[in-house]
Amino acid sequence: MSTGAPVRYRPHHFLCSLGFEGKGYSDGFTANMAAIVMGRLRAPGGDATVIEVTRAADDICAPCPKRIGEGCEAGEKIDRLDTAHAFALNLAAGDRLTWGEAKARIKASVPAGSLHRLCAGCEWEPLGLCEAALARLHAEE
Ligand code: SF4
Secondary structure, rough: OOOOOOOOOOOHHHHHHOOOOOOOOOOHHHHHHHHHHHHHHHOOOHHHHEEEEOOOOOOOOOOOOOOOOOEEEHHHHHHHHHHHHEEEEHHOOOOOOEEHHHHHHHHHHOOOHHHHHHOOOOOHHHOOOHHHOOOOOHHHO
């Protein structure tokens, strides 16, 4: 079942969406991310949501206070995260996959306990929310 137009994601936002728990960089950023993650990906049937990979500012970045056009004021760090996540999940710009396929790929390719390396430099990583979500994914049948 199709669930609307594809969501556009840069590579590291697949795992960010797995770990998202309603925290973000601003009220507008958080509301937009909640609409995508809670409103689409985690809604009933959300596993069928198609996501298209981009290497520029995406649907999560759109209202971010740190976005500068298609880039980011933390561009070097974001590029490093995208490169690491693209490698780990075998993602390239233009690829399309469903959220269900993305979660299966995360489960197959990202071991529990590995985000301190994969996400090094991300300010959210030390909170442990994403690592907890990854552990829950691995615990699912
Ligand atoms: S630690 Fe940061 S980069 Fe890694 S999944 Fe969480 S929010 Fe995304």
